[in-house]
Amino acid sequence: MSARQPTTYDVVGIGFGPSNLALSISLEEHHANIVTDPITSVFFERQPRFGWHRGMLLPAATMQISFLKDLVTFRNPTSRFSFVAFLHAQGRLAQFVNRKDFYPTRQEFHQYLEWAAEQMVGTVSYGSSVTAVRLPEGRSGQEADHLEVEVRDAATEQVRRVGARNIVISTGLVATLPDGASRNEHVWHSSEFLYRYGQADLRELKSVAVVGAGQSAAEITRFFHDNLPDAQVHAILPSYGYSVADDTPFANQIFDTEAIEDYYYGGQSTRDAFWRYHRNTNYGVVDVADIRGLYQIQYDEAVSGVKRLHYHPLTRVQGVEERDGRGRALLKSLNRPAPYELDVDAIVFATGYAQLDPSTLLGDLDRHCLRDASGRHQVTRDYRLVTTDDLPFGIYLQGGTEHTHGLTSALLSNIAVRSGEIADSVVHRRAKSELLAIAG
Ligand code: FDA
Ligand code: NAP
Numbered sequence: 143m144s145a146r147q148p149t150t151y152d153v154v155g156i157g158f159g160p161s162n163l164a165l166s167i168s169l170e171e172h173h174a175n176i177v178t179d180p181i182t183s184v185f186f187e188r189q190p191r192f193g194w195h196r197g198m199l200l201p202a203a204t205m206q207i208s209f210l211k212d213l214v215t216f217r218n219p220t221s222r223f224s225f226v227a228f229l230h231a232q233g234r235l236a237q238f239v240n241r242k243d244f245y246p247t248r249q250e251f252h253q254y255l256e257w258a259a260e261q262m263v264g265t266v267s268y269g270s271s272v273t274a275v276r277l278p279e280g281r282s283g284q285e286a287d288h289l290e291v292e293v294r295d296a297a298t299e300q301v302r303r304v305g306a307r308n309i310v311i312s313t314g315l316v317a318t319l320p321d322g323a324s325r326n327e328h329v330w331h332s333s334e335f336l337y338r339y340g341q342a343d344l345r346e347l348k349s350v351a352v353v354g355a356g357q358s359a360a361e362i363t364r365f366f367h368d369n370l371p372d373a374q375v376h377a378i379l380p381s382y383g384y385s386v387a388d389d390t391p392f393a394n395q396i397f398d399t400e401a402i403e404d405y406y407y408g409g410q411s412t413r414d415a416f417w418r419y420h421r422n423t424n425y426g427v428v429d430v431a432d433i434r435g436l437y438q439i440q441y442d443e444a445v446s447g448v449k450r451l452h453y454h455p456l457t458r459v460q461g462v463e464e465r466d467g468r469g470r471a472l473l474k475s476l477n478r479p480a481p482y483e484l485d486v487d488a489i490v491f492a493t494g495y496a497q498l499d500p501s502t503l504l505g506d507l508d509r510h511c512l513r514d515a516s517g518r519h520q521v522t523r524d525y526r527l528v529t530t531d532d533l534p535f536g537i538y539l540q541g542g543t544e545h546t547h548g549l550t551s552a553l554l555s556n557i558a559v560r561s562g563e564i565a566d567s568v569v570h571r572r573a574k575s576e577l578l579a580i581a582g
Pocket of ligand 2: 320354358378425457460492493
């Protein structure tokens with residue numbers, strides 16, 4: 143951001159993960175195509191540098207989607223920000239193709255995202271938390287010509303304000319633990335796994351537990367078993383065993399743009415059917431290769447007679463407390479009449495995430511946002527919150543739209559197309575308001 147740039151922007155992006163990174167690229171590529179002034183934009187990211195779920199960047203973890211579902215390709219296959227362009231720049235294109243595999247590791251995809259983010263560095267301010275969005279003091283929505291975005295600098299604690307004609311909230315998923323559990327030295331959430339693991343005295347980790355039956359749980363269970371050769375590893379599964387993530391071709395169609403149309407314009411029974419039949423493409427499920435790997439360990443231990451991977455099937459955690467410098471989990475199994483306790487040196491809750499909820503950031507502005515009969519935000523097809531007529535600014539969401547746009551809301555599959563749709567919407571709405579102003 144140079145001093146010559148305006149302090150009121152067409153777009154202020156809140157969060158700079160893959161979604162808003164894709165948007166920043168989309169806006170830049172738009173500049174080449176529009177005849178009026180470029181759309182001005184700035185993005186705020188609370189992390190000190192670009193990072194995509196760094197706490198789960200386990201060495202062997204692979205992507206859950208094809209490399210072609212990168213930041214740009216589905217919107218603009220000729221973009222210079224594609225994964226293929228990244229591979230070419232690294233001199234690895236031929237080697238990647240020789241693998242004959244659509245799925246890079248998460249570590250390589252992270253390198254790709256960092257490479258793209260590095261090229262957009264002029265539009266993003268790192269170490270900057272957005273703490274509030276409001277109307278300028280003393281002005282109503284009709285009197286104001288912008289929203290005020292409050293930003294706190296992580297290093298200096300200083301607060302500054304910028305103006306926004308549109309905001310794009312893309313603050314990501316929110317880690318959740320079951321009721322009765324809170325984080326401490328022994329109680330971790332999967333989202334912070336590598337940070338906690340890096341801080342722990344590994345000699346002290348003689349017994350560990352992982353809660354959940356999703357992809358995070360499976361990866362962490364495997365990681366513990368591989369990296370703590372003397373530790374007992376407990377896997378607490380709500381199901382009887384891990385269930386496979388359906389990534390077969392027909393099921394994969396639910397991530398296509400056409401499916402988003404079907405979901406958005408379908409009735410509630412259509413939407414319910416998407417979830418009933420296809421939740422197992424993403425939630426509480428595990429990649430088949432990881433399931434086979436974990437089963438092989440169980441079998442190898444049966445052969446050797448040395449068992450240190452212990453499954454607790456049909457079991458949920460009801461609470462956890464610190465006891466004698468360790469974590470004590472209270473477990474309830476469907477197979478046992480009474481709850482039982484498990485003492486471990488670390489317990490990792492791989493219990494998933496809640497969707498982005500814009501209400502907290504919006505504060506008082508939230509009462510201008512209309513809700514459906516179930517109390518959920520109404521969202522237009524172009525990802526804008528439906529607001530009362532007296533609030534003419536665009537409040538866009540990247541995430542938090544599962545109820546209106548379906549399963550891709552929190553995933554990468556659609557970010558190239560979605561960010562293009564948002565950029566188009568901003569451009570068209572600005573052109574329309576300029577025309578209206580000229581018409582008087
Ligand atoms: P993301 O959470 O990535 O970014 C949000 C950003 O906003 C963060 O950088 C955060 O710091 C910042 N932020 C939050 N509040 C802020 C504030 N107030 N002010 C400023 N900044 C703020 N999906 C998929 O399709 N394929 C995959 O392979 C995977 N893999 C995967 C692995 C793991 C471990 C998880 C947990 C999730 C996935 N996902 C996934 C799903 C995941 O949601 C998706 O990959 C992206 O992270 C979505 O990108 P976003 O930019 O929307 O959110
Ligand atoms: P998730 O799929 O939501 O799974 C959470 C698991 O925790 C479920 O099995 C859930 O069971 C269980 N659970 C919740 N409360 C529990 C309790 N009290 N006791 C026992 N179990 C409990 O979460 P996730 O595995 O973190 O995956 C989230 C997203 O991240 C997905 O999109 C996934 O694909 C992605 N991800 C990707 C990678 C990768 O790219 N390699 C790695 C990790 C995660 P119930 O459903 O029965 O409550």
